Amino acid sequence: MRRFLLALMLVPIHAFPQYNCNIFKMNNDQPCYEACLAATEAEPGQGTRSSQMLFDKAIELCPTFDYPYFEKSVPYLKRGDFVTWKKLIDKAVELNPKGHLGYRGWCKFQFVRDYKGAIRDFEKLDSLLDYDIGYSMNGNYQLNIVKGLCYGAIGQKTKAIEIIEGQLTEKGYSAMTYDYLHLGVLKMQTGDTNGAIDYLKKSISFNDYLAEPYYYLGLIYKKLNRTIDFKENMEKARTYYLKGYKMFDPYTHQVDKVYLTDIEKELKSGE
Amino acid sequence: MKQATLIFILTATLYSCGQTQEKKADYPLQVGDIDFNSKIDNPNFKLCDETRVLQYYNFGKGLQYKGEKITITEYFKNGLKTKEKIGETGVLTIRFIVNCNGQTGRFRIQGMDNDYNEKKFGDNLANQVLTMTSKLDGWIAGELEGKKYDYYQYLAIRFENGKLIEIMP
Numbered sequence A: 001m002r003r004f005l006l007a008l009m010l011v012p013i014h015a016f017p018q019y020n021c022n023i024f025k026m027n028n029d030q031p032c033y034e035a036c037l038a039a040t041e042a043e044p045g046q047g048t049r050s051s052q053m054l055f056d057k058a059i060e061l062c063p064t065f066d067y068p069y070f071e072k073s074v075p076y077l078k079r080g081d082f083v084t085w086k087k088l089i090d091k092a093v094e095l096n097p098k099g100h101l102g103y104r105g106w107c108k109f110q111f112v113r114d115y116k117g118a119i120r121d122f123e124k125l126d127s128l129l130d131y132d133i134g135y136s137m138n139g140n141y142q143l144n145i146v147k148g149l150c151y152g153a154i155g156q157k158t159k160a161i162e163i164i165e166g167q168l169t170e171k172g173y174s175a176m177t178y179d180y181l182h183l184g185v186l187k188m189q190t191g192d193t194n195g196a197i198d199y200l201k202k203s204i205s206f207n208d209y210l211a212e213p214y215y216y217l218g219l220i221y222k223k224l225n226r227t228i229d230f231k232e233n234m235e236k237a238r239t240y241y242l243k244g245y246k247m248f249d250p251y252t253h254q255v256d257k258v259y260l261t262d263i264e265k266e267l268k269s270g271e
Numbered sequence B: 001m002k003q004a005t006l007i008f009i010l011t012a013t014l015y016s017c018g019q020t021q022e023k024k025a026d027y028p029l030q031v032g033d034i035d036f037n038s039k040i041d042n043p044n045f046k047l048c049d050e051t052r053v054l055q056y057y058n059f060g061k062g063l064q065y066k067g068e069k070i071t072i073t074e075y076f077k078n079g080l081k082t083k084e085k086i087g088e089t090g091v092l093t094i095r096f097i098v099n100c101n102g103q104t105g106r107f108r109i110q111g112m113d114n115d116y117n118e119k120k121f122g123d124n125l126a127n128q129v130l131t132m133t134s135k136l137d138g139w140i141a142g143e144l145e146g147k148k149y150d151y152y153q154y155l156a157i158r159f160e161n162g163k164l165i166e167i168m169p
Helices: A002-010 A022-026 A030-045 A049-061 A066-078 A082-095 A097-112 A115-128 A143-153 A157-168 A179-189 A193-206 A212-223 A227-243 A260-269 B002-025 B068-079 B123-135
Strands: B053-055 B090-098 B104-112 B142-144 B147-160 B163-168
Touching (some): A022 A030, A030 A066, A049 A066, A066 A082, A066 A097, A082 A097, A082 B104, A097 A115, A115 A143, A143 A157, A143 A179, A157 A179, A179 A212, A212 A227, A227 A260, A260 B068, B068 B123, B068 B163, B090 B123, B104 B123, B123 B147
Parallel strands (some): B053 B147
Antiparallel strands (some): B090 B104, B147 B163
């Protein structure tokens, strides 16, 4: 059982579907067909010697095939070697911009906090597509929301709000877990207290499994000298946090995430 | 003739084996593996299992530190003695191992500029970051189903003209 669980933990998360190698076969492209088989064989052992060797074999057999560059880059990103990651993912983007610009932008935002670089990727992708630019690798965000967060992080809060609110009104778009929370925080940061309270409450109605909206509501009430509301919300934030109801990502921390220390510091200040 | 053929086959086999091994040697067992270097590494830092060092994200708990990541952020923000210095911009990444007892070792540093090219940060900044990282003592050993494991961890610190901006992951 232990071995099974360990094996499960070590299985890499893949959002990209496996390639259908028969496409190359149908086009009588034997080297690329073999490259595709090698790349799909390499995929489950992400980061291992045999996996990296197979990706290199795939690249050698079919240098115009973006997929092995992309897959080979992933362990470098997750393990903090952003220099090597970037060289490989750039190659994948060069060969297939529509397929990888969104992913590269997301990683620049989530792993490297390269907000301007991420914006460039999302805007480039948008210029290439006449449809939705897609979702983050972890499935938590539509990429326009991420673009908004990037603008927010470089100080353009009003633009960030416009982008996120714009996405929320897009036909066919359903709000995701953190959308209202981020909007609430951005509104708070721009001094729109009522707007912030509305969105944070909306976040709670939408998904009441997060400490964060209670924490930020607490901050707002503190500023408004509404002591009872402040304490009530901060206490709730702490209870939720201790229950494990909080923003979480196994790789990196998220924008607007709070920690137990933040909550306890506020509670102490209100004593 | 038979002998000549046998010699040819043996030579060819040995040659190709050598090639494969040489090629294999270019690849670490795992991307990012850090081998012990007697010139720079503490010989008293021991791993529980040299053959199975996991990655911090394999445990599904994110970064595992007493007081959570905010403790590390505050530690660097309060402890780094840096001055504004034009050009000290980019990301300094320290990669290391947390062993099954929560001790750390085998620190490696990599600097990167805003264009993702390798760069050398000033010795003062790089040494401070390295020393401070090595003094962090709240790491929690990785555990799966009651068994403790060694694992690789990294801290990537973004600087802008010598000022600490953000710490990842």
